[in-house]
Amino acid sequence: MTTGTVQDGVHVSDLHKTFFAGTVQEKQALNGVSFSLSPGEFAVVVGSNGAGKSTTLNAIAGELSVDSGSVLVDGDDLTRLPAHKRARYMSRVFQDPMQGTAASLTIEENLAISARRGQPRGFRSALRAVDVETFRTALEALGLGLENRMKDRVALLSGGQRQSLTLAMATLKRPRLLLLDEHTAALDPRAAELVIDATLKTVAGGEITTLMITHNMDHAIRHGDRLLMMHEGRVILDLDKHDKQGVTAADLVERFHDAVSDRMLLN
Amino acid sequence: MEFLTVYMNLLPASLAQGAVYAFVALGVMIPFRLLNLPDLTAEGSFPLGAAVAAALISSGWGIVPAMAWALLAGSLAGALTALIHLVFKVTSLLAGIIVLTMLFSLNIRVMGQPNTALFSHDTLFTVLLDADGGTPITQFAVLCVLLTVLCAALFWYLHTEAGLALRAVGANQMMARAQGLSTWRYVIAGLAVAGALAATGGAVMAQLQSYADVNMGVGVLMIGLAATILGEALFGSHTIARQILAPVLGALVYFQIVAVALSLGLRPSDLKLLTGLFVLLALAVPMVKARFRRAPSPSKSEPRP
Numbered sequence: 001m002t003t004g005t006v007q008d009g010v011h012v013s014d015l016h017k018t019f020f021a022g023t024v025q026e027k028q029a030l031n032g033v034s035f036s037l038s039p040g041e042f043a044v045v046v047g048s049n050g051a052g053k054s055t056t057l058n059a060i061a062g063e064l065s066v067d068s069g070s071v072l073v074d075g076d077d078l079t080r081l082p083a084h085k086r087a088r089y090m091s092r093v094f095q096d097p098m099q100g101t102a103a104s105l106t107i108e109e110n111l112a113i114s115a116r117r118g119q120p121r122g123f124r125s126a127l128r129a130v131d132v133e134t135f136r137t138a139l140e141a142l143g144l145g146l147e148n149r150m151k152d153r154v155a156l157l158s159g160g161q162r163q164s165l166t167l168a169m170a171t172l173k174r175p176r177l178l179l180l181d182e183h184t185a186a187l188d189p190r191a192a193e194l195v196i197d198a199t200l201k202t203v204a205g206g207e208i209t210t211l212m213i214t215h216n217m218d219h220a221i222r223h224g225d226r227l228l229m230m231h232e233g234r235v236i237l238d239l240d241k242h243d244k245q246g247v248t249a250a251d252l253v254e255r256f257h258d259a260v261s262d263r264m265l266l267n
Numbered sequence: 268m269e270f271l272t273v274y275m276n277l278l279p280a281s282l283a284q285g286a287v288y289a290f291v292a293l294g295v296m297i298p299f300r301l302l303n304l305p306d307l308t309a310e311g312s313f314p315l316g317a318a319v320a321a322a323l324i325s326s327g328w329g330i331v332p333a334m335a336w337a338l339l340a341g342s343l344a345g346a347l348t349a350l351i352h353l354v355f356k357v358t359s360l361l362a363g364i365i366v367l368t369m370l371f372s373l374n375i376r377v378m379g380q381p382n383t384a385l386f387s388h389d390t391l392f393t394v395l396l397d398a399d400g401g402t403p404i405t406q407f408a409v410l411c412v413l414l415t416v417l418c419a420a421l422f423w424y425l426h427t428e429a430g431l432a433l434r435a436v437g438a439n440q441m442m443a444r445a446q447g448l449s450t451w452r453y454v455i456a457g458l459a460v461a462g463a464l465a466a467t468g469g470a471v472m473a474q475l476q477s478y479a480d481v482n483m484g485v486g487v488l489m490i491g492l493a494a495t496i497l498g499e500a501l502f503g504s505h506t507i508a509r510q511i512l513a514p515v516l517g518a519l520v521y522f523q524i525v526a527v528a529l530s531l532g533l534r535p536s537d538l539k540l541l542t543g544l545f546v547l548l549a550l551a552v553p554m555v556k557a558r559f560r561r562a563p564s565p566s567k568s569e570p571r572p
Contacts, residue, residue: 061445063444082444082449083444083445084443084444084447084448084449084450085447087444087445087446087447087448088447091445091446092445094441094445098439099439099441099442100442100445101439101442102434102435102438102439102442102443103438103439104434104438105431105434105435105438109431109434109435110435112428112431113431113432113435113442113443113446113448114446116428116447117446117447118447119447121427121428121429121431121432121448122427122428122429123424123427123428123429124427124428125426125427125428126426126427126428126430126431127426153505169446
């Protein structure tokens with residue numbers, strides 16, 4: 001194994017974060033989160049509320065500073081970089097459909113912003129004909145007809161459409177890591193299925209290293225090459241593609257209880 | 268019709284005055300509308316621009332360098348407000364009040380006195396028009412040319428990658444960060460441009476009236492805001508072109524309303540009350556409308572000031 005392959009991919013090591021340290025509300029949100037993703041891997045994260053899933057994602061994205069631990073992408077240490085500088089490496093789709101797009105800008109303007117993610121912005125025209133064609137192709141792939149509404153303000157779109165657009169923006173310029181934070185949780189079931197389908201189409205090619213949080217056990221079992229279960233700020237279960245085969249939701253609940261009681265015994 | 272005669276007499280001067288305040292209105296529109304960040308610095312950067320231009324012109328500087336320094340000073344004032352807001356997490360309103368209060372002292376330092384007269388000096392208007400500085404109509408024509416150039420530049424900028432990034436930061440800071448935009452950089456840039464516009468307005472005003480006074484900024488923010496709201500109501504704001512034209516045309520219309528109010532016998536000192544009432548009304552109307560709607564739903568977005 002060469003050093004290159006060791007460093008490639010995403011390495012999250014021993015993240016710790018305590019909110020309100022030293023007060024009565026003290027909460028240990030991250031308690032040593034560690035995992036690695038090899039290039040192209042699609043990992044799904046499950047866990048109960050307060051397990052630290054979103055906190056982990058925010059720590060990776062740089063929206064949250066950690067007390068200790070490190071985040072490496074392809075060998076570059078991002079731990080001290082602010083969120084906007086980490087955008088060179090990663091892109092995000094949020095739970096709230098309002099957060100990923102700028103409502104007062106048009107669809108094509110939103111895409112133009114994401115087309116230069118992580119690159120300097122100069123005084124060239126933001127919407128060039130050649131780019132707009134790329135945007136059209138990306139929108140066509142979603143199959144929602146948004147390619148015919150490129151000059152519409154995003155405020156006019158439904159939650160599902162906005163989430164699909166955010167996904168297109170996150171992958172227009174291929175990220176080295178795609179973070180999906182329960183990106184279908186705020187949608188109605190039909191829109192959620194559409195967005196999940198679009199996600200699989202984008203991600204399943206094995207080209208984009210992806211970390212997806214979900215509350216949906218069914219999604220977690222059916223999709224992805226890897227399943228991480230979190231509890232109390234730690235990864236308590238890590239199943240690879242092979243281990244995942246044939247696992248049911250009931251199995252997972254049982255494994256969850258086993259893992260939790262094991263830890264209680266150890267403690 | 269005595270009213271009409273009085274109004275017709277006021278018309279040319281009110282057009283010229285409206286054109287000067289159009290600079291300020293543009294400088295108010297950028298933070299309030301494009302950045303969604305209410306900023307009051309214009310109250311200080313407008314007289315700052317006047318003070319710098321007047322001080323330099325009265326000590327023999329050329330008009331172009333004097334105005335360039337005024338513009339630069341205004342952009343620094345705007346950037347300072349942005350930095351206070353960003354570094355110390357002070358609300359933008361308070362940050363602006365801190366800066367404009369400090370600028371009051373600074374403006375007197377710049378001029379060495381609370382006011383400076385330019386009657387015996389060349390100004391933009393004496394150079395371009397005649398020795399008397401032209402008539403209100405010719406002054407208006409000069410200002411229209413300046414404003415056209417400025418609006419075109421702003422239109423171009425807001426369609427560049429950097430300009431679009433600025434609008435994205437104003438629309439959604441979370442999205443902007445996720446797309447790699449430094450929200451700091453664009454907030455500083457936006458307030459600097461706004462300060463430069465207000466200061467340019469001040470520099471032009473000082474030359475138009477051949478006089479700069481430390482108190483000339485009092486109330487300009489409300490005028491800029493009223494002009495922006497009025498322009499948006501009349502001409503819309505759904506495209507960049509309209510969003511740029513709204514404050515400019517709004518300022519021109521606003522000073523026609525002022526001229527009408529004056530011809531009806533109101534005193535100039537009543538105008539600030541009138542402006543305040545107008546802005547209050549503009550803010551209240553959407554709220555009252557919403558309350559009278561059948562199923563009142565809590566609106567997700569804050570009412571735009």
